[in-house]
Amino acid sequence: MSDRIFVSGNNAVARGAIQAGCKYFFGYPITPQSEIPEYMSRELPKIGGVFVQSESESGSIYMVYGGGLAGERIMTSTSSPGFSLMAEGISYLAETEIPAVIVNVMRMGPGIGTGGQGGQTDYLQVTKGCGHGGYRAIVLAPASCQEIFDLMQVAFFLADKYRTPVLLVTDFILGQMDEPIELRTLEFEPLPKKDWALTGKEKRGGNRAAHIAAFFTYGGVVNYHMKQIEKYKEIKKAEVRYETYMAEDCDLLIVAYGSSARIARGAVDMGRNKGLKLGLLRPITLWPFPAEQISQLSSKVQKVLVVEDSQGQLIEDVEASIKTSVPVHLLGMWARHNTGGGGIIHPERIIEEVEKINGK
Amino acid sequence: MENNVPDLKKITGRPKLRTDFPGMYCPGCHYGIIARLLCEVIEELGIEGKAIGLAGVGCSFGGMPLTIDVDWTSCPHGRAPAMATAIKRIHPDATVFTVQGDGDLGAIGLGCFMNALGRGENLTTVFLNNAVYGTTGGQMAPTTLLGMKTTTTPLGRELKTSGYPLHIPELAATMKGVSYSARCTVHTPANFQKARKALKIAFQKQLNGIGYSLVEFVSACPPGWGLNPLDCLDFISEKMLKEYPLGEFKNVDSLD
Ligand code: SF4
Numbered sequence: 001m002s003d004r005i006f007v008s009g010n011n012a013v014a015r016g017a018i019q020a021g022c023k024y025f026f027g028y029p030i031t032p033q034s035e036i037p038e039y040m041s042r043e044l045p046k047i048g049g050v051f052v053q054s055e056s057e058s059g060s061i062y063m064v065y066g067g068g069l070a071g072e073r074i075m076t077s078t079s080s081p082g083f084s085l086m087a088e089g090i091s092y093l094a095e096t097e098i099p100a101v102i103v104n105v106m107r108m109g110p111g112i113g114t115g116g117q118g119g120q121t122d123y124l125q126v127t128k129g130c131g132h133g134g135y136r137a138i139v140l141a142p143a144s145c146q147e148i149f150d151l152m153q154v155a156f157f158l159a160d161k162y163r164t165p166v167l168l169v170t171d172f173i174l175g176q177m178d179e180p181i182e183l184r185t186l187e188f189e190p191l192p193k194k195d196w197a198l199t200g201k202e203k204r205g206g207n208r209a210a211h212i213a214a215f216f217t218y219g220g221v222v223n224y225h226m227k228q229i230e231k232y233k234e235i236k237k238a239e240v241r242y243e244t245y246m247a248e249d250c251d252l253l254i255v256a257y258g259s260s261a262r263i264a265r266g267a268v269d270m271g272r273n274k275g276l277k278l279g280l281l282r283p284i285t286l287w288p289f290p291a292e293q294i295s296q297l298s299s300k301v302q303k304v305l306v307v308e309d310s311q312g313q314l315i316e317d318v319e320a321s322i323k324t325s326v327p328v329h330l331l332g333m334w335a336r337h338n339t340g341g342g343g344i345i346h347p348e349r350i351i352e353e354v355e356k357i358n359g360k
Numbered sequence: 361m362e363n364n365v366p367d368l369k370k371i372t373g374r375p376k377l378r379t380d381f382p383g384m385y386c387p388g389c390h391y392g393i394i395a396r397l398l399c400e401v402i403e404e405l406g407i408e409g410k411a412i413g414l415a416g417v418g419c420s421f422g423g424m425p426l427t428i429d430v431d432w433t434s435c436p437h438g439r440a441p442a443m444a445t446a447i448k449r450i451h452p453d454a455t456v457f458t459v460q461g462d463g464d465l466g467a468i469g470l471g472c473f474m475n476a477l478g479r480g481e482n483l484t485t486v487f488l489n490n491a492v493y494g495t496t497g498g499q500m501a502p503t504t505l506l507g508m509k510t511t512t513t514p515l516g517r518e519l520k521t522s523g524y525p526l527h528i529p530e531l532a533a534t535m536k537g538v539s540y541s542a543r544c545t546v547h548t549p550a551n552f553q554k555a556r557k558a559l560k561i562a563f564q565k566q567l568n569g570i571g572y573s574l575v576e577f578v579s580a581c582p583p584g585w586g587l588n589p590l591d592c593l594d595f596i597s598e599k600m601l602k603e604y605p606l607g608e609f610k611n612v613d614s615l616d
Contacts, residue, residue: 024446024449052446052449059442062436062442062446062472063443063445063446066442066443066444066445066446067446069433069447070450092436198412198431199412199451200410200455201411201429206409208429208430208431209432210426210432211433212421212425212433212434213422
């Protein structure tokens with residue numbers, strides 16, 4: 001039997017990465033994710049790994065880029081303002097198809113936002129290609145400490161499998177809360193050797209590896225995009241992840257991800273006790289988005305309610321997924337019980353909204 | 361048929377590491393000479409199997425990787441030292457070096473570079489100073505001389521609005537994590553030989569595991585300077601070297 005321990009979501013990020021064989025971490029302090037670099041600085045040297053505290057998130061992402069080119073499993077973590085600084089580097093990772101895992105423990109923005117306050121205000125940024133040039137990165141959105149631990153392993157696998165940056169997003173609530181997790185090792189299919197990695201050419205029998213920008217390659221940047229389009233199709237076909245809860249017979253389907261989905265799940269139970277037929281669909285991959293599944297479920301319900309701790313971002317993808325005229329409602333950050341640092345959307349508030357929508 | 365050709369002995373030729381890819385530089389550019397020097401020094405030290413190069417944004421971005429037969433990556437503007445940091449930490453036996461121009465290293469990447477020096481990374485940087493942004497069409501660089509005309513200093517660089525030329529090896533020499541810092545040129549045969557020595561010492565420092573080593577090349581950019589290649593040589597002797605004196609600014613065998 002594997003060990004069970006009690007850890008925070010941030011701790012689960014770090015432990016999940018090490019479980020996946022990541023020995024190199026490059027990061028910069030920012031609230032509310034600093035427990036991740038702190039843990040890595042303590043633990044990686046013990047296993048022969050390397051922790052480097054960079055001078056900025058820009059420094060971190062380019063160390064990650066170098067580390068990915070060197071052929072190792074590498075990662076960094078940050079929070080929203082730092083993620084914006086990393087966006088440029090993620091664009092380069094996408095361009096040269098270098099695997100890397102980047103964790104964004106979101107805090108409410110824009111601008112400096114607030115380190116001590118949750119929020120899901122980076123949805124559009126993480127899902128639409130956060131840097132320049134029009135690329136996609138796989139985005140994983142866990143909703144519990146166990147899922148964070150597991151999806152970190154999935155993230156490294158997918159990054160290597162598709163040679164792509166993989167983003168994992170949590171938030172203040174998920175990062176700071178403690179839950180028991182089982183330290184299990186997930187099994188994955190074997191991956192090809194990284195024969196493209198920079199190691200010095202003697203390790204490749206004298207054949208050098210050279211990574212020069214897409215525009216220097218045959219067919220140039222357009223050719224690069226054509227290749228990516230095919231890759232994205234493959235990812236969309238194989239990697240969509242989502243979870244449903246009581247969605248089979250529901251009248252009103254709630255769509256929520258991450259910490260909001262935990263709260264929405266509580267609201268589904270609460271509503272069912274009151275005779276409200278609520279159900280939940282929780283996207284686990286924000287890209288590729290479970291559009292097909294939302295489309296199918298929404299065709300069987302009377303109403304859809306998107307719950308997200310932002311001004312309304314996830315709702316754009318939900319609306320784009322739905323092919324019928326079923327009404328789509330939004331419950332956003334204004335539904336928090338207060339506007340201060342500790343404000344959250346309570347399940348009771350979701351029920352209140354459902355009743356309002358139902359015209360009670 | 362009788363062979364009348366006397367026994368020929370090959371006394372020089374293209375370095376083994378110089379690929380077949382044609383040079384991409386303008387006539388009179390010194391980057392091709394510096395690339396040759398890099399090939400020669402890497403061969404002499406026998407490190408071609410371990411060498412990993414990182415080219416910054418500028419005319420060396422594709423030029424160096426395509427013409428020197430070792431492992432390479434091109435890098436985003438100014439970020440080569442951060443990328444090199446990770447590569448060296450992961451492969452400590454590799455010889456990791458960056459080739460960066462004055463805009464790449466001295467402007468957009470100065471913070472990244474200084475922080476790598478501050479950490480005392482065991483890396484080598486070849487800094488190409490031709491006092492202009494060549495690739496983007498001849499704009500002002502941090503190393504542009506006062507009074508020098510560029511496309512963004514049409515009346516000549518003015519102190520009042522654009523500040524002072526930047527002295528990278530002198531600056532690097534003040535950093536504790538630096539083992540070697542020098543400036544050279546390849547604009548005369550004698551200087552080419554001195555540059556070879558400097559470059560060799562710089563790589564040797566890395567092989568000995570001592571901190572960061574840096575060599576600046578004051579280098580010609582005929583289109584950027586609006587001069588023909590021969591006049592560029594005079595411009596280097598008469599103008600560039602007045603502002604940028606040649607020599608070693610630091611050479612230590614251990615860091616304090
Ligand atoms: S623009 Fe200047 S630096 Fe660039 S290749 Fe031409 S001469 Fe060399």
